[in-house]
Amino acid sequence: MEGILNQQELALLPSGFQVIGDIMIMKLKLPLLKKKEQIGLACLELFPHFKSIFINHGKILGKYREPEKIEFLMGDNNPIVEHIEHGIIYKFDITKIMFSKGNINERKYLSTLVGVKEIIVDMFAGIGYFSLPIAKYSKVEKIYCIELNPVSFKYLCENISINKIKDKIIPINGDCKEEVIKLSNSGVRADRVIMGIFPAPKEYINVALSLVKESGTIYHYEGVIEKENFKELYADFEDIADKNGCQCNLESKRFVKSYGPKLFHVVLDIRVIKNTTDS
Numbered sequence: 001m002e003g004i005l006n007q008q009e010l011a012l013l014p015s016g017f018q019v020i021g022d023i024m025i026m027k028l029k030l031p032l033l034k035k036k037e038q039i040g041l042a043c044l045e046l047f048p049h050f051k052s053i054f055i056n057h058g059k060i061l062g063k064y065r066e067p068e069k070i071e072f073l074m075g076d077n078n079p080i081v082e083h084i085e086h087g088i089i090y091k092f093d094i095t096k097i098m099f100s101k102g103n104i105n106e107r108k109y110l111s112t113l114v115g116v117k118e119i120i121v122d123m124f125a126g127i128g129y130f131s132l133p134i135a136k137y138s139k140v141e142k143i144y145c146i147e148l149n150p151v152s153f154k155y156l157c158e159n160i161s162i163n164k165i166k167d168k169i170i171p172i173n174g175d176c177k178e179e180v181i182k183l184s185n186s187g188v189r190a191d192r193v194i195m196g197i198f199p200a201p202k203e204y205i206n207v208a209l210s211l212v213k214e215s216g217t218i219y220h221y222e223g224v225i226e227k228e229n230f231k232e233l234y235a236d237f238e239d240i241a242d243k244n245g246c247q248c249n250l251e252s253k254r255f256v257k258s259y260g261p262k263l264f265h266v267v268l269d270i271r272v273i274k275n276t277t278d279s
């Protein structure tokens with residue numbers, strides 16, 4: 001980069017970049033944007049195994065948790081990747097769908113918690129972030145994957161085929177608030193409910209509780225906390241469960257990633273038991 005950038009500009013270069021499949025995604029500070037083409041070209045020369053380079057200009061936004069603006073910079077202008085992680089192929093469009101590198105451990109770890117013949121409802125399934133590894137690595141019986149965004153849903157279905165796990169997953173395109181009730185009314189009871197959206201919306205806990213098995217269902221509940229204060233997040237869930245005639249027990253808590261100054265993205269595993277007999 002030395003022939004391209006002066007000393008001040010060199011100091012502004014990012015310390016790293018995101019790798020998704022054979023695509024490099026970098027963030028560039030404003031003063032470097034005027035030299036983005038030269039930087040892109042130099043990166044492709046330095047790292048010839050990348051097919052293309054994109055610039056991430058924004059955050060993850062909205063109810064679909066979509067990238068705000070990812071711009072093509074250099075190489076092959078095709079944003080669709082097949083990213084391999086823990087032996088799972090995730091196919092998706094990087095300009096339309098998020099893929100958080102900070103959640104890498106949780107994506108695999110969750111599959112190790114799943115017991116034999118469990119029934120799972122993944123309420124915010126996305127492209128199969130959690131469900132694909134569970135289907136591939138655990139002895140799960142069935143996973144109901146609910147996804148609202150039609151673009152993510154399309155890739156979820158493709159990923160189920162590519163990873164050859166069609167017998168394990170039932171994909172459902174819709175709002176989980178309604179779809180969970182339909183599942184519940186049709187008699188589905190879960191061993192595990194994944195509320196894998198950050199932060200998981202409190203107003204969805206009610207419907208999620210309709211899937212409780214008498215013997216206890218474990219809820220994967222994501223949220224944001226300050227310092228080590230897990231209590232508040234758990235108390236919110238416990239309060240709603242209590243109002244719905246359910247008892248809670250906090251089985252475990254995990255740190256996922258740092259979210260900001262003194263803020264942390266965490267996951268709670270909460271076991272819920274119905275007080276009354278399931279009707």
Ligand SMILES: C[S@@+](CC[C@H](N)C(=O)[O-])C[C@H]1O[C@@H](n2cnc3c(N)ncnc32)[C@H](O)[C@@H]1O
Binds near residue numbers: 063123129146147148
């Ligand atoms: C981005 S994923 C979460 C990713 C995962 N926690 C991770 O970081 O690996 C959340 C998904 O929930 C979907 N979603 C949002 N609201 C929904 C709803 N009401 N019903 C079903 N899916 C929903 C979004 O479209 C998105 O694909």
